[in-house]
Amino acid sequence: xxxxxxxxxxxxxxxxxxxxLRCHQTENHRYMYWYRQDPGHGLRLIHYSYGVKDTDKxxxxxxxxVSRSKTEDFLLTLESATSSQTSVYFCxxxxxxxTQYFGPGTRLLVL
Amino acid sequence: xxxxxxxxxxxxxxxxENLVLNCSFTDSAIYNLQWFRQDPGKGLTSLLLIxxxxxxxxxxxxxxxxxxxxxxxxxxxxxxxxxxSATYLCAVTNTGNQFYFGTGTSxxxxx
Numbered sequence: 001x002x003x004x005x006x007x008x009x010x011x012x013x014x015x016x017x018x019x020x021l022r023c024h025q026t027e028n029h030r031y032m033y034w035y036r037q038d039p040g041h042g043l044r045l046i047h048y049s050y051g052v053k054d055t056d057k058x059x060x061x062x063x064x065x066v067s068r069s070k071t072e073d074f075l076l077t078l079e080s081a082t083s084s085q086t087s088v089y090f091c092x093x094x095x096x097x098x099t100q101y102f103g104p105g106t107r108l109l110v111l
Numbered sequence: 112x113x114x115x116x117x118x119x120x121x122x123x124x125x126x127x128e129n130l131v132l133n134c135s136f137t138d139s140a141i142y143n144l145q146w147f148r149q150d151p152g153k154g155l156t157s158l159l160l161i162x163x164x165x166x167x168x169x170x171x172x173x174x175x176x177x178x179x180x181x182x183x184x185x186x187x188x189x190x191x192x193x194x195x196s197a198t199y200l201c202a203v204t205n206t207g208n209q210f211y212f213g214t215g216t217s218x219x220x221x222x
Binding site for chain 2: 033035040041042043044045058059090092097098099100101102103104105
């Protein structure tokens with residue numbers, strides 16, 4: 001399995017608070033992605049990165065920001081969490097923008 | 112915007128049966144198509160990747176085909192086993208960094 005970890009694995013927070021999720025890889029892959037998975041919607045891309053400090057928006061980027069200061073870390077921040085951001089968040093990595101390897105996911109509940 | 116559909120949403124078969132899962136997409140200008148497996152509460156595991164120039168890929172009991180012109184892919188599972196029970200997702204990427212996922216087919220193989 002590709003070396004991808006996500007932290008925290010579970011989080012409960014309140015509406016309006018900031019939340020940061022971390023994705024860490026040990027594979028030195030160039031591309032990193034953040035997805036959210038919701039019933040009836042499948043996985044939807046939030047943001048992705050194609051290198052250190054190089055990021056771009058995905059399909060559902062509103063309310064989220066990302067940062068990548070090192071190859072191995074990709075952070076997803078919810079500036080002010082809302083109940084609609086309750087979801088399971090997955091990080092993925094890719095060496096060549098083809099095969100993607102996924103992390104174990106983070107379950108976020110916003111009350 | 113690319114739309115990916117997987118039918119049926121759920122499938123239940125007796126052990127030993129051969130089965131086909133379907134994936135369709137609206138924009139045929141894809142770069143590649145990937146099939147994933149997801150076990151409950153887990154991340155996604157890549158099964159097969161088909162480049163846009165390829166017609167099929169095989170791995171063990173799995174065979175994936177791609178008909179780009181009609182916007183369809185199938186995942187064939189031979190001699191199904193209870194351990195094959197999982198949700199199967201397909202994803203396509205256009206020329207770029209965007210990946211689009213279907214909502215998956217939940218497969219149950221009955222012993």
